[in-house]
Amino acid sequence: MDTTLRDGEQTSGVSFSASEKLTIAQLLLTEVQVDRIEIASARVSEGEFEAVKKITEWANNNGFIGRVEVLTFVDGETSVNWMLEAGAKVMNLLTKGSLNHLTHQLKKTPEQHFEEVGAVIALALKNGIDTNVYLEDWSNGMRNSKEYVLQYLDFLVTQPVKRILLPDTLGVLIPEEAFNYVKELVDRYPGIHFDFHAHNDYDLGTANVLEAVKAGAHGLHLTVNGMGERAGNAPLASAIAVLNDYVKNVTTSVKEQSLYKVSKLVENFSGFMIPANKPVVGENVFTQTAGIHADGDKKNNLYYNDLMPERFGRQRKYALGKTSGKANIENNLNELGIQLSDADLKKVTQRIIELGDRKEVVTQADLPYIISDVLDSYSAVEENVTVENYVLTHSKDLRPSVTLRIKIDGEVFEEHAQGDGQYDAFMNALKKVYADKKICLPQLTDYAVRIPPGGKSDALCETIITWSKEGKEFKTRGLDSDQTVSAIIATQKMLNII
Incomplete structure (x- = not known):
């Protein structure tokens, strides 16, 4: 019952x-x-x-x-x-x-x-x-x-x-x-x-x-x-x-x-949130973090038990962090269809370990950017779009506004727009730029903001945005001490993906 x-x-x-x-x-x-x-x-x-x-x-x-x-x-x-x-x-x-x-x-x-x-x-x-x-x-x-x-x-x-x-x-x-x-x-x-x-x-x-x-x-x-x-x-x-x-x-x-x-x-x-480590239904319970476990999974499923995620309509994941090791990263790269040489994989592994030491959350979606950053190449995602500058204003009894300068394939654009909030104003300015280029931006379907427990005023803010384009969904993430800035970082990642 x-x-x-x-x-x-x-x-x-x-x-x-x-x-x-x-x-x-x-x-x-x-x-x-x-x-x-x-x-x-x-x-x-x-x-x-x-x-x-x-x-x-x-x-x-x-x-x-x-x-x-x-x-x-x-x-x-x-x-x-x-x-x-x-x-x-x-x-x-x-x-x-x-x-x-x-x-x-x-x-x-x-x-x-x-x-x-x-x-x-x-x-x-x-x-x-x-x-x-x-x-x-x-x-x-x-x-x-x-x-x-x-x-x-x-x-x-x-x-x-x-x-x-x-x-x-x-x-x-x-x-x-x-x-x-x-x-x-x-x-x-x-x-x-x-x-x-x-x-x-x-x-x-x-x-x-x-x-x-x-x-x-x-x-x-x-x-x-x-x-x-x-x-x-x-x-x-x-x-x-x-x-x-x-x-x-x-x-x-x-x-x-x-x-x-x-x-x-x-x-x-x-509104009663499930702890990430809640058995069977928690977000992390089918996620391997330690590299030695991911390596063992490739060798006769050494770290599997009877609680297979497929039983519950879920999938096994491999987390990225300071304990990841090469096997975890290889599993994630394989899911993205990316192959690296042993030398390049070693460099990427080292970079993820560094991020883990700084307590940053590293996701599969971040891997292409880490690869580009570490290897100084654009084989995964080329940084053709850069938000170069912006001014965000928020005043009492006035609509928030944004003045934006963005570089797309070497060409610089400036636009100004208002919105219901600072990020909405930023997106309205961005839509003006892309309308001129006759490019339709993905639809924003979900916008999640997280801060570390404790709620300190200097805490980093993580913004995760879900986008939908041509029937497919993907997520991008930004990290900054300012919520709007973290959302802009996540949006720039989306612009490069598309």
């Missing part, structure tokens, strides 16, 4: 719109093919109610309504009535799984709690709603009040409940405990379907998932990108990869090829 839209939305600062929730729900069920999704908590807000209605209407029309679940509460008729109005058919009832929570939060006896839980389950059944039951704080319950947990489970097995959900609510379990606690319950109640719900406070979420499944857990609760409260939940992509590779007698319906797609969609909708 994916709970990105319920537990994952409890990530600090994250709130999905109704249309975003519907899009994610559709992708999870139809492409990623998770078995179930938990989409909301009952009674939270009017907006949440409308989102649930959108999803349940779509699910009802497409045969998924039994796979859409909502968190509800022990509140008499209130949650059940909310479910009926929202059109949901499966509720995950939040109840107390530890004596500590029961005593200090509800201030009730076990018998009182069981009676109230039973009443809600009966009401749901009467209204055609299936019930799963969460044992909140179950992990601490097993540690500190196991007698209560077993007493409660002895009651629940007499109820019309589909699944019992075992959350490590505070993310406190270690793998050994996850295995032992789940196994004890699976052995004691062999006819019951148990789900395990891991949190990641000690970065053990995926490990605990693996142990819970080995112990006989029948279901898992996971979130895209590991979203969730505090340190988040066990991540969907990592858990699926581990299960597929290390638990041979267990299968899931999840399509690995779709995991990266849903990861990027959720990243964009949530």
Whole structure:
């Protein structure tokens, strides 16, 4: 069960719109093919109610309504009535799984709690709603009040409940405990379907998932990108990869090829950025940086493991930096269709090492420029276009303007233009120059700006611009302490490429 839209939305600062929730729900069920999704908590807000209605209407029309679940509460008729109005058919009832929570939060006896839980389950059944039951704080319950947990489970097995959900609510379990606690319950109640719900406070979420499944857990609760409260939940992509590779007698319906797609969609909708080193879905996880690793890849795949990028619709990359070595650079040159002699390759390698020492980001797109700079040749990209000078103005209540001098194939042009910003004004001046030459510039399709962590005022600014020309996309990058200047450097690279 994916709970990105319920537990994952409890990530600090994250709130999905109704249309975003519907899009994610559709992708999870139809492409990623998770078995179930938990989409909301009952009674939270009017907006949440409308989102649930959108999803349940779509699910009802497409045969998924039994796979859409909502968190509800022990509140008499209130949650059940909310479910009926929202059109949901499966509720995950939040109840107390530890004596500590029961005593200090509800201030009730076990018998009182069981009676109230039973009443809600009966009401749901009467209204055609299936019930799963969460044992909140179950992990601490097993540690500190196991007698209560077993007493409660002895009651629940007499109820019309589909699944019992075992959350490590505070993310406190270690793998050994996850295995032992789940196994004890699976052995004691062999006819019951148990789900395990891991949190990641000690970065053990995926490990605990693996142990819970080995112990006989029948279901898992996971979130895209590991979203969730505090340190988040066990991540969907990592858990699926581990299960597929290390638990041979267990299968899931999840399509690995779709995991990266849903990861990027959720990243964009949530604004919750995926760390570059996040397993399976991070930008760097299929990138070899050390030259010795790239060399080993060429020699019988010495540095490959079972996590092949193609499984997840991705490709292996070879990063360029001070540890790159000749093999990394050769791999990138081959992708660009560039061949160098051993002597020239050695010079280029040395230059990339120097850039790495200065902490500059070196990309495959930079290679032609590094080659030209180091070898003083134009065999890769000839520098026929140079932005020689410019004046950027930005004044209150006046439109930004640029005066530009540019040399193209030895001919110098000057133009002046205004724009909505300094870079827009620069591009307008540039378009005037190229219009005179009857050349159509590529379309700018994406403009990304990055600065190093810490946000110091003297930090370098990296601008990465994506261009589109004749149906093909390419990127150029500029680096400077001034954002507009870094964009101009990236634009000059584009002009030479075309």
